Amino acid sequence: MSPPAGTTGTRPLVNSAPTGQRVASRPSVPERTGEFLMDKKFPPFRLDTTNQCLWRRRDDGDEERILLRPKSYAVLRYLVERAGRLVTEDELLESVWPEVCVEPQAVKSSVFDVRRVLGDSPKKPVFIETLPKRGYRFIAPVADGALDTRGGDDSTPNTLVGRQKPLSEMRSWEQHAMLGERQIVFVSGEAGIGKTALVDAFEYQARQSPGVVIARGQCIEGYGGKEAYYPMLEALRGLCRGPAAQLVIEALSVSAPTWLVQFPSLVRREQRDMLQREILGATRERMLREISEALELITAQVMLVLVFEDLQWVDDATVDLISACARARGSAKLMLLGTVRPADVTLSQRPLTNLMRDLSVHRLCHQVELQPLSESDIAEYLSAQSQGASLPPGLARLIYRHSEGNPLFMVAAIQHMTQRGLISVENRTWQLRVPVEEIDLSVPENLRRMIEARIERLSEEEQRMLEVASVAGVTFSAASVAAAAQMDEIDLEDVCEKLCCRHLILRSAGLHMFADGSVGTCWKFVHALYRKVLYERIGVGRRARVHRQIGERLEALSAGQPKELSSELAHHFEASADWQRAVQYLRMSAANASQRFAHREAVATLKHALVLSRKIPGTPGAMSQAGILEELARN
Numbered sequence: 001m002s003p004p005a006g007t008t009g010t011r012p013l014v015n016s017a018p019t020g021q022r023v024a025s026r027p028s029v030p031e032r033t034g035e036f037l038m039d040k041k042f043p044p045f046r047l048d049t050t051n052q053c054l055w056r057r058r059d060d061g062d063e064e065r066i067l068l069r070p071k072s073y074a075v076l077r078y079l080v081e082r083a084g085r086l087v088t089e090d091e092l093l094e095s096v097w098p099e100v101c102v103e104p105q106a107v108k109s110s111v112f113d114v115r116r117v118l119g120d121s122p123k124k125p126v127f128i129e130t131l132p133k134r135g136y137r138f139i140a141p142v143a144d145g146a147l148d149t150r151g152g153d154d155s156t157p158n159t160l161v162g163r164q165k166p167l168s169e170m171r172s173w174e175q176h177a178m179l180g181e182r183q184i185v186f187v188s189g190e191a192g193i194g195k196t197a198l199v200d201a202f203e204y205q206a207r208q209s210p211g212v213v214i215a216r217g218q219c220i221e222g223y224g225g226k227e228a229y230y231p232m233l234e235a236l237r238g239l240c241r242g243p244a245a246q247l248v249i250e251a252l253s254v255s256a257p258t259w260l261v262q263f264p265s266l267v268r269r270e271q272r273d274m275l276q277r278e279i280l281g282a283t284r285e286r287m288l289r290e291i292s293e294a295l296e297l298i299t300a301q302v303m304l305v306l307v308f309e310d311l312q313w314v315d316d317a318t319v320d321l322i323s324a325c326a327r328a329r330g331s332a333k334l335m336l337l338g339t340v341r342p343a344d345v346t347l348s349q350r351p352l353t354n355l356m357r358d359l360s361v362h363r364l365c366h367q368v369e370l371q372p373l374s375e376s377d378i379a380e381y382l383s384a385q386s387q388g389a390s391l392p393p394g395l396a397r398l399i400y401r402h403s404e405g406n407p408l409f410m411v412a413a414i415q416h417m418t419q420r421g422l423i424s425v426e427n428r429t430w431q432l433r434v435p436v437e438e439i440d441l442s443v444p445e446n447l448r449r450m451i452e453a454r455i456e457r458l459s460e461e462e463q464r465m466l467e468v469a470s471v472a473g474v475t476f477s478a479a480s481v482a483a484a485a486q487m488d489e490i491d492l493e494d495v496c497e498k499l500c501c502r503h504l505i506l507r508s509a510g511l512h513m514f515a516d517g518s519v520g521t522c523w524k525f526v527h528a529l530y531r532k533v534l535y536e537r538i539g540v541g542r543r544a545r546v547h548r549q550i551g552e553r554l555e556a557l558s559a560g561q562p563k564e565l566s567s568e569l570a571h572h573f574e575a576s577a578d579w580q581r582a583v584q585y586l587r588m589s590a591a592n593a594s595q596r597f598a599h600r601e602a603v604a605t606l607k608h609a610l611v612l613s614r615k616i617p618g619t620p621g622a623m624s625q626a627g628i629l630e631e632l633a634r635n
Contacts, residue, residue: 042140072113079138088135162377180331189370192408195339214305219313226315228598231308251297256290284597299333311340317598372405389429394436470534471546479520484549516559548576579615
């Protein structure tokens with residue numbers, strides 16, 4: 001997507017890269033499990049966008065998989081998706097190497113690698129044409145093609161069934177947002193019901209519309225204190241690195257200095273003092289007013305879709321922000337999508353429950369409540385994997401009975417049956433190895449056991465690494481868990497890469513730059529339930545030790561500036577019973593909340609710190625309690 005109107009020119013607030021290197025500002029396309037992207041065919045090759053690899057059709061009609069290095073795959077995908085158009089070297093650097101200082105030679109190296117795999121010649125190109133001093137163009141004809149499902153671990157079907165009505169409704173609400181009518185949409189349902197898959201499908205379709213900008217934010221579970229405005233800050237951080245970066249930064253600079261100051265890397269050093277003086281005496285109400293004004297400025301030029309995932313863990317400040325967005329009377333081409341598991345909304349999230357109810361009563365929001373798939377939906381899903389061929393009688397009913405219509409359970413059951421050799425896809429047709437009535441799945445209906453069965457098929461090294469990673473959280477970096485897993489960082493990345501290529505449990509989550517200047521590769525569990533099952537497999541004593549090791553590693557990576565990691569550090573040290581350090585970082589997290597004028601979050605965090613401080617023996621504990629009480633008085 002080309003930058004929206006009003007976003008051209010230089011970016012005055014962003015620091016420049018060292019001479020001879022370039023810092024990319026646009027994030028690469030996220031790779032998400034369940035993302036509904038069509039494969040791309042350019043015979044004899046097929047680009048598998050789900051499993052992030054390349055397939056080549058052999059003379060016998062079968063396909064063989066060709067693995068590419070992650071960056072080479074990303075370069076190939078970027079060129080293929082823009083077939084026929086010139087792609088400059090700068091554009092590739094910004095898209096494939098976001099926020100990383102790299103030499104331009106990196107592009108040439110990846111293109112050389114892709115050409116080697118394709119058997120392409122730069123002098124007589126069939127696939128990739130070089131335009132000297134300008135860039136590259138993918139010149140082969142490209143067609144969309146469905147995933148060739150062959151069963152087993154290497155294939156994950158990307159068929160969306162049973163969700164056509166809610167998807168159509170969301171597209172209709174998008175059209176209203178295009179006309180300046182704000183749209184707030186809550187997508188709710190149990191774990192594994194397909195909330196994220198539905199949002200991903202909507203996002204993919206929305207990206208095809210010109211002038212649409214999409215940003216996502218994730219609510220976080222498990223930290224001692226909630227990070228105020230966390231999903232909005234994450235979404236803004238993504239916007240400030242994307243194609244609409246200049247527009248967003250200028251809107252924050254003009255209308256929302258209390259928000260711009262949250263991103264010191266975007267502001268020149270001489271401007272920081274000025275901003276600090278400008279926000280002196282600011283309040284929580286001012287932050288809400290400013291972000292509302294900034295969003296109106298942004299949506300005057302582009303259509304903005306904000307996606308907040310897992311609202312069951314949302315902080316109170318973000319609840320207020322959603323309320324402000326919904327109730328504002330000014331015109332805005334804004335659509336805010338939130339996913340939520342109602343069963344997991346606890347008493348501490350009562351403000352969210354009250355907000356959803358109130359907005360619904362006043363017709364200020366839409367609610368999409370996803371229901372389990374029907375037996376006919378499952379039959380449609382199975383039929384799509386065999387390209388419409390008839391199904392063995394009773395197969396859909398058997399899977400429906402064992403999954404109860406939960407898409408995640410359904411996929412797990414199909415994979416388990418395939419791996420046991422009970423069913424298979426041969427010549428694009430489902431085959432039964434034994435009669436349906438004789439199949440005893442012996443797969444527990446509890447998803448935990450399905451996940452555990454999948455974990456047990458991994459090597460001991462993979463299991464140990466994943467267990468340690470689960471302690472780090474749903475998203476983790478190789479740098480933070482390598483030492484605790486007793487692995488070299490490069491070896492750990494190789495293990496994660498192989499799991500991603502096999503589409504098992506993990507997916508890539510890009511890169512993260514730490515305060516010490518190092519860059520770490522990040523990974524994410526494909527579902528929070530995988531992480532939960534792995535976490536609970538670890539004994540209590542070992543779990544505490546791993547929490548401490550990860551906390552100490554994150555301390556080292558913060559290079560003496562742990563402010564941004566304070567909530568995460570507090571969580572790890574509390575879990576390892578290191579009360580003194582847990583209290584230290586909880587107080588730091590509370591200070592962060594106070595700076596954002598989120599005083600309720602600050603007070604809640606300080607109260608939690610006060611409880612933990614009573615576990616610190618002697619004078620240090622008494623001093624901590626006194627300091628916390630003083631901070632509570634100020635809030």
